[in-house]
Amino acid sequence: xxxxxxxxxxxxxxxxxxxxxxxxxxxxxxxxxxxxxxxxxxxxxxxxxxxxxxxxxxxxxxxxxxxxxxxxxxxxxxxxxxxxxxxxxxxxxxxxxxxxxxxxxxxxxxxxxxxxxxxxxxxxxxxxxxxxxxxxxxxxxxxxxxxxxxxxxxxxxxxxxxxxxxxxxxxxxxxxxxxxxxxxxxxxxxxxxxxxxxxxxxxxxxxxxxxxxxxxxxxxxxxxxxxxxxxxxxxxxxxxxxxxxxxxxxxxxxxxxxxxxxxxxxxxx
Amino acid sequence: xxxxxxxxxxxxxxxxxxxxxxxxxxxxxxxxxxxxxxxxxxxxxxxxxxxxxxxxxxxxxxxxxxxxxxxxxxxxxxxxxxxxxxxxxxxxxxxxxxxxxxxxxxxxxxxxxxxxxxxxxxxxxxxxxxxxxxxxxxxxxxxxxxxxxxxxxxxxxxxxxxxxxxxxxxxxxxxxxxxxxxxxxxxxxxxxxxxxxxxxxxxxxxxxxxxxxxxxxxxxxxxxxxxxxxxxxxxxxxxxxxxxxxxxxxxxxxxxxx
Numbered sequence: 001x002x003x004x005x006x007x008x009x010x011x012x013x014x015x016x017x018x019x020x021x022x023x024x025x026x027x028x029x030x031x032x033x034x035x036x037x038x039x040x041x042x043x044x045x046x047x048x049x050x051x052x053x054x055x056x057x058x059x060x061x062x063x064x065x066x067x068x069x070x071x072x073x074x075x076x077x078x079x080x081x082x083x084x085x086x087x088x089x090x091x092x093x094x095x096x097x098x099x100x101x102x103x104x105x106x107x108x109x110x111x112x113x114x115x116x117x118x119x120x121x122x123x124x125x126x127x128x129x130x131x132x133x134x135x136x137x138x139x140x141x142x143x144x145x146x147x148x149x150x151x152x153x154x155x156x157x158x159x160x161x162x163x164x165x166x167x168x169x170x171x172x173x174x175x176x177x178x179x180x181x182x183x184x185x186x187x188x189x190x191x192x193x194x195x196x197x198x199x200x201x202x203x204x205x206x207x208x209x210x211x212x213x214x215x216x217x218x219x220x221x222x223x224x225x226x227x228x229x230x231x232x233x234x235x236x237x238x239x240x241x242x243x244x245x246x247x248x249x250x251x252x253x254x255x256x257x258x259x260x261x262x263x264x265x266x267x268x269x
Numbered sequence: 270x271x272x273x274x275x276x277x278x279x280x281x282x283x284x285x286x287x288x289x290x291x292x293x294x295x296x297x298x299x300x301x302x303x304x305x306x307x308x309x310x311x312x313x314x315x316x317x318x319x320x321x322x323x324x325x326x327x328x329x330x331x332x333x334x335x336x337x338x339x340x341x342x343x344x345x346x347x348x349x350x351x352x353x354x355x356x357x358x359x360x361x362x363x364x365x366x367x368x369x370x371x372x373x374x375x376x377x378x379x380x381x382x383x384x385x386x387x388x389x390x391x392x393x394x395x396x397x398x399x400x401x402x403x404x405x406x407x408x409x410x411x412x413x414x415x416x417x418x419x420x421x422x423x424x425x426x427x428x429x430x431x432x433x434x435x436x437x438x439x440x441x442x443x444x445x446x447x448x449x450x451x452x453x454x455x456x457x458x459x460x461x462x463x464x465x466x467x468x469x470x471x472x473x474x475x476x477x478x479x480x481x482x483x484x485x486x487x488x489x490x491x492x493x494x495x496x497x498x499x500x501x502x503x504x505x506x507x508x509x510x511x512x513x514x515x516x517x518x519x520x521x522x523x524x525x526x527x
Binding site: 131 | 327328356383429433
């Protein structure tokens with residue numbers, strides 16, 4: 001494959017093997033494999049786009065903070081509120097901090113953050129790159145001596161892969177804060193007692209597994225968003241479809257990855 | 270008036286073929302473009318004109334045939350060599366393809382700072398001011414592409430290619446969608462670019478006035494092949510029915526516009 005060529009478009013047309021839809025499905029999996037391979041090849045070859053990576057980290061991370069803060073806080077608060085009646089039946093409301101911490105750190109923070117990021121960042125990547133593709137801005141970048149894959153795709157995928165774990169930790173803390181406020185309001189538990197009880201049940205493996213999960217989720221969102229945008233076609237309709245497909249695929253893959261990683265972590269726990 | 274071209278060949282195309290699925294758009298294109306020469310390529314929509322210049326710039330790959338630009342076969346170059354060659358080729362897109370997220374200054378600075386990393390910000394600013402003066406749009410430096418008119422966008426698109434001082438210019442429908450007055454301004458700009466930057470150009474167009482004003486030679490893509498290039502008068506006097514139909518339509522259109 002020549003550098004600068006559109007690898008997907010250069011796959012030769014062949015006769016149908018099974019049916020149009022089945023062939024297209026397997027071809028798209030192959031195309032994503034090529035895309036990921038190209039990503040790794042270009043991510044580790046100079047020149048490195050440090051300035052653009054930092055710029056994208058700002059876009060992906062800092063600009064997501066308000067939404068992540070709100071959803072993280074509400075998640076912690078609502079989960080605590082919904083869990084209380086069940087525990088109260090057994091007089092076990094003192095277990096709330098440990099229950100909440102396990103739920104938030106192990107599952108809710110990574111999942112909620114990833115789903116929010118898929119909706120906000122993934123769709124943004126799909127739409128932005130899709131729009132650039134259909135208006136020939138990517139071609140313009142290429143003919144002016146810039147590698148658009150490295151400048152647009154590698155930087156965005158790296159940014160979301162680096163930033164999602166940070167956002168997950170942040171969401172976990174904000175979620176715990178929401179839970180604390182609810183518990184404090186009802187049981188008058190002190191801040192120190194709450195966090196002491198909460199973090200007693202959290203192991204290092206829980207935090208590491210959440211960070212690892214978030215890294216995979218971030219990579220998935222980045223690849224899905226950029227792939228859909230980079231190969232968008234059919235004008236403005238194609239841009240909308242790229243953004244939409246990026247979100248749907250990201251969310252689906254996040255749940256699949258969650259299932260696989262949870263099995264793996266439980267096996268080594 | 271376009272100055273006479275000299276003998277050095279800057280683009281040489283031999284037996285170029287390109288198909289999409291079962292549709293053959295280029296079916297054996299042969300042409301040599303000399304240094305300082307402007308050649309206009311006419312043809313109906315979908316006849317493969319834009320495909321031709323995308324192959325020349327390495328955006329698309331041909332099925333067969335050779336495309337040699339400044340002595341290098343485009344499809345045989347590695348990434349670095351292709352990037353270096355592209356710095357010598359300016360590509361003006363049909364819809365200008367300005368980067369929406371950047372101002373005019375950002376659009377012009379982008380190719381320069383990325384390809385010539387040792388330039389100081391003062392040198393970059395001077396280069397930007399210089400090309401903006403050349404296209405007559407100094408006042409737009411801080412505007413966003415969405416704030417520009419169609420003609421201004423075209424001119425900024427041309428300025429963005431000129432900032433790297435290319436040896437070859439590829440214009441894709443430079444006057445498409447513009448009013449007649451702005452078309453004249455763009456035509457004059459293409460001639461000015463050739464004279465000032467000593468470029469060789471391929472001008473893809475439907476517009477006969479543009480072709481006549483800007484090019485030394487004209488050719489037309491018919492059934493995937495080039496008509497023998499010639500002067501405006503030579504092509505105009507062609508007896509080929511498809512050529513006549515193209516000319517007749519343009520003249521009716523021009524008459525209506527005037």
